[in-house]
Amino acid sequence: MEFNLSAGLFVAEQNFLPVESQTLYDVLIIGGGPAGMTAAVYTLRKGLSTALVTGNVGGQMTETAGIENYLGYRYINGNELVDKFREQVMQFGIAFESSQKVQRLEPGPVHQVTLEDGRVLRAKTVIIASGKQSKRLNIPGEKELAGHGVAYCAICDAPFYADKTVIVVGGGNSGLGAAIDLAKIATHVTLVQRRDRLTGDQILIDKLAAYDNVRILLEHEPREIRGDGHVERVLIADKKTGEEQELPADGIFVEVGLLPNSQFARGVVEMNEYNEIWVDCFCRTRVPGIFAAGDVTTVPYKQIIIACGEGAKAALTAADYIQNQK
Amino acid sequence: MPLFDEKITKQLKEILSQMQKDVKLVFFTQEIECQTCRDAHQFTNELAGLSDKLSLETLNLVIDKDQAAKYAVDKVPAIVVLKDDGTDSGIRFFGIPGGYEINSFLSALLAVSGRVEPLPPAVQARISKIDKPVHIQVFVTPTCPYCPGAVVTAHRLALENSHVRADMVESNSFVPLSIKYQVSGVPKTVINETNDLVGAQPITALLDEIEKL
Numbered sequence A: 001m002e003f004n005l006s007a008g009l010f011v012a013e014q015n016f017l018p019v020e021s022q023t024l025y026d027v028l029i030i031g032g033g034p035a036g037m038t039a040a041v042y043t044l045r046k047g048l049s050t051a052l053v054t055g056n057v058g059g060q061m062t063e064t065a066g067i068e069n070y071l072g073y074r075y076i077n078g079n080e081l082v083d084k085f086r087e088q089v090m091q092f093g094i095a096f097e098s099s100q101k102v103q104r105l106e107p108g109p110v111h112q113v114t115l116e117d118g119r120v121l122r123a124k125t126v127i128i129a130s131g132k133q134s135k136r137l138n139i140p141g142e143k144e145l146a147g148h149g150v151a152y153c154a155i156c157d158a159p160f161y162a163d164k165t166v167i168v169v170g171g172g173n174s175g176l177g178a179a180i181d182l183a184k185i186a187t188h189v190t191l192v193q194r195r196d197r198l199t200g201d202q203i204l205i206d207k208l209a210a211y212d213n214v215r216i217l218l219e220h221e222p223r224e225i226r227g228d229g230h231v232e233r234v235l236i237a238d239k240k241t242g243e244e245q246e247l248p249a250d251g252i253f254v255e256v257g258l259l260p261n262s263q264f265a266r267g268v269v270e271m272n273e274y275n276e277i278w279v280d281c282f283c284r285t286r287v288p289g290i291f292a293a294g295d296v297t298t299v300p301y302k303q304i305i306i307a308c309g310e311g312a313k314a315a316l317t318a319a320d321y322i323q324n325q326k
Numbered sequence B: 001m002p003l004f005d006e007k008i009t010k011q012l013k014e015i016l017s018q019m020q021k022d023v024k025l026v027f028f029t030q031e032i033e034c035q036t037c038r039d040a041h042q043f044t045n046e047l048a049g050l051s052d053k054l055s056l057e058t059l060n061l062v063i064d065k066d067q068a069a070k071y072a073v074d075k076v077p078a079i080v081v082l083k084d085d086g087t088d089s090g091i092r093f094f095g096i097p098g099g100y101e102i103n104s105f106l107s108a109l110l111a112v113s114g115r116v117e118p119l120p121p122a123v124q125a126r127i128s129k130i131d132k133p134v135h136i137q138v139f140v141t142p143t144c145p146y147c148p149g150a151v152v153t154a155h156r157l158a159l160e161n162s163h164v165r166a167d168m169v170e171s172n173s174f175v176p177l178s179i180k181y182q183v184s185g186v187p188k189t190v191i192n193e194t195n196d197l198v199g200a201q202p203i204t205a206l207l208d209e210i211e212k213l
């Protein structure tokens, strides 16, 4: 039996101070994934007063079973790495709040950040490190049947599809991974991919090919999810011919990539067509005093080690910015 | 072979050392143990050995049917968490709290022992208004990283108000029950058989649902 223990959750947070509306922070970090936590270590070591507000601690790392490409660890469980990051942040006095999201960012000589519960925080500089989250299909039936056959977490929900028929949407690594997990137990798996080829790693493509209960539909996309209280059928379209067919299915796993958590900064900082925040190689946005780092930015390749490096860079740039203001 | 290796044992001991008051676990199994019952038995035995503040009583669903009825235990394996004075915390685990659920289990032990963060006054006020029996069942799988969040929220309500009873239900161990409540995605929170919530929701969403009952 395995235990995915998050020991860090239970460590007394003696160094975590409450965030305060009356304080003008040197740096306010939005997001507590690898980018935000690394940025915090750097600003705190520079002696800057720092606040960090985040939805959860660890970001996408908490969804990762095993990490094999973060140097120093040949293999480490996602939660364990989160704990180590958190411990390193915790040695400093940081104003910290989790389970809280930023709703709005207003730039100015002093930047103002509004939280979901209405509180307003103020800071000289802001580092946006809010990362990404799973993308939705945005087709009819998806919202209504979420949790009733529409699934976004294959490791969580695969056991419910033993001896059932399922559709997996997405031909990248997470789609392939989901299809492999499901092929082991489901009667039949249909993998639907929008592009003309699978985009995941060859190792996974080969692994999936070993199952004879899997069908791959390239250049197809789901248009509508149908069912009375539970998924029963999915309307799939052939992208080349436009032809539509209705496939019977007990479940549909959506693995179509990630969406940047940048809504609160829309209209404030510049973004590309994917809503990633544009940054230069100093992690500067086009707004003075607002920096961004990690998966939420235009920086190519979304990886933990890259997010950490970017977080460090954003923090150092912010420190220089504050120094030059004096 | 022990369930907890050396490293986990050390971490568990450290976490349990933060318990404030004593906590008693009542473990229900059955005469001819199912595989999960056997594993759960070992789990509770090993765990209770890690802290002086933890005690364990092992009962049998059939032989000790009066106790089972008293604690509303209708299936095994089950773990009921009692406060230091022996009163029921309202918190139950059906199935083994393995995988990610070890975190909700430890949270429950610490919370019942008294080590728990205060809730915002507005939330606390809403919880104290609950004046009829509420039974919450949170369906989980051990491989679900979001599930402990939903379990901890439900358990907190149980701890704060004695009208509330909250169960973690490990779906793979109770397949017919999961089918009965049409669980096909976790976490799924079922309230009094009639209302349900999908996903890990904040405590206010759970209260909204309870206030609708």
Ligand SMILES: Cc1cc2nc3c(=O)[nH]c(=O)nc-3n(C[C@H](O)[C@H](O)[C@H](O)COP(=O)(O)OP(=O)(O)OC[C@H]3O[C@@H](n4cnc5c(N)ncnc54)[C@H](O)[C@@H]3O)c2cc1C
Binding pocket: A030, A031, A032, A033, A034, A035, A036, A053, A054, A055, A056, A057, A058, A059, A060, A061, A063, A064, A065, A066, A067, A068, A069, A070, A100, A101, A102, A103, A129, A130, A131, A132, A133, A261, A264, A293, A294, A295, A296, A302, A303, A304, A305, A307
């Ligand atoms: C399943 C999976 C497996 C992966 N495996 C690997 C791997 O093996 N190796 C590797 O290097 N990378 C891996 N990655 C990628 C890696 O996890 C990401 O690149 C990395 O976590 C990005 O870090 P980040 O800090 O930029 O953002 P995130 O990790 O996305 O963190 C963002 C944080 O911001 C918070 N947030 C979001 N919106 C707001 C808001 N409005 N207000 C406040 N806070 C907010 C979130 O709660 C979160 O804590 C994997 C990702 C996934 C999903």
